Amino acid sequence: MKYVVGVDLGGTKFAVGAMDAEGTHEFAFQSQLTRAELSADHIVERIAKLVETVIAQTCAETGATRADFLGIGIGAPGPLRRADGVVVVAPNLGWHDYPLAEQLSAATRLNVILDNDANCATLGEWWIGAARGANNVVGLTIGTGIGGGLIFGGRLYHGSSDVAGEIGHTTIETAGRRCKCGNYGCLEAYASGPAIAERAREALEADGESLLHTITGGDLAAITAQHVYEAAQRGDDVAKEVVRDTARYLGAGVANMLNLFNPDVVVLAGSVTNAGELLLAPLRAEVKKRAFRPAVDAARIVPGDLGARAGVVGAVAMFLAEQRAGA
């Protein structure tokens, strides 16, 4: 049996795990804080160390040896260049043109293949998760930002310069809220975790009475999307309206994906899944209202199965797919 290490590198945390090449078992899932203030080389060193820990642990569990490891798949924030494994810009990490694959390969003496983190998460859900067996898949990872991944005919679609799938940065209001990307009216500017919190703060300024005051101990700057879900679940009107609006924005975004890609499955992952049906039910209703009937009928809209492991699992799947394509 052969094994592959998967790495999911984010601005806050990185996670490492291993899987057998059949995708039947996950081993030794580990994660650490990224500490983006450290140098890129230093972060890679720490990833490499965790990779060795994961390999050792997997070998102990399975009886495999280090020679049974084919290599490392790593998902990182984009834009990036897959061909030479370079992260072009990663604002959350402060990286510019950093040769991530090369450096991690040098540190581990293993073959390293790089792809976008949201692409990997989507591929993970397709491989062994909520979109298993589907032909065409749209994946959204909704957290600090909104990432996206596209699978057509069972393969990741990357576009002409590896930028494809930036669903979070599609305009849903041409003169809308300013987004971190510099554009106005991006889906991310309305429905990411921080955007949900910001809309809640604005709503509180207009309508003072809300459980959110109690939940946050009066510190409105500390509101998170999680607080909003909690208050909504407890029946708070302000929070319920914020969730309703979130479902409306995400619903418009997902409806756009249906009319464009006509997928079998839309997988929603990241913090949004924590809200569960509270968000998913009105989101599905909004999609049904907006998208073409044959597209609505064709698509299941589901939360991811793999939770925080999707990126690691998908990085393994991506490594294997690239190796097969290259062979």
Next chain:
Amino acid sequence: MKYVVGVDLGGTKFAVGAMDAEGTHEFAFQSQLTRAELSADHIVERIAKLVETVIAQTCAETGATRADFLGIGIGAPGPLRRADGVVVVAPNLGWHDYPLAEQLSAATRLNVILDNDANCATLGEWWIGAARGANNVVGLTIGTGIGGGLIFGGRLYHGSSDVAGEIGHTTIETAGRRCKCGNYGCLEAYASGPAIAERAREALEADGESLLHTITGGDLAAITAQHVYEAAQRGDDVAKEVVRDTARYLGAGVANMLNLFNPDVVVLAGSVTNAGELLLAPLRAEVKKRAFRPAVDAARIVPGDLGARAGVVGAVAMFLAEQRAGA
């Protein structure tokens, strides 16, 4: 040499032509008014008659015989089912679940393959037009409506139930103008020919002085997008603002395509190309402002080369691609 007939069926006109299977020559391009008030069977009869005229003319020009014709590719408004050649709904034709391929095949005794009209137009531009040689292409056909086609890796992408590519029906304003599809804020509700005319009428109500009064002989109900372009070209302020807004809306739509699909080429066809650089220059500027740099750098945004022939040429290309895929 083998030949294929291409048919482009629209709500206003249908066009028929023939090409050799190498795509080097076009023959006997003909078009007629559709007369949508007639029964579907009657329209098919008239298409079949024009197909025979085109075949006869092509044979006369080339020395071919009817036996050298492989079949007919036909592009029609969607939604449709390619597998059995059925037009599911075509509001402009008043058709529901009409077996177009079967009927046209019965009338011509030729093999008929059906696809979406905007898909065909996009494939035509990829085959021998403005997107020739590109790998990933987004096509927009902007006229009475806004149709779209997607080519990934040199092949049309259809999605899971043949609905993919409905770029005109993606939301760019969540609480925006009502669209004919029932949704609010679709790109088509802002940037189709009739939408441009409607925005011009609204602008005239707010600001009375404009060449548009003279151009239309005072009949504002008669304003078309063409009138708006003409007035803008002659320096009319109201018309110039309508064109500027159109470029902004289309720019947002095209930027969305860049961030999602990261294509090599975006082909703009239909009446929009009549406005030329007047519209294209500000459109490109808007895209540059909105989309990610690596996506902007990768993509040429160009008018189509084939004009009204794109649909017919693409229907031929589609027929040949499907035949190859089936073989």
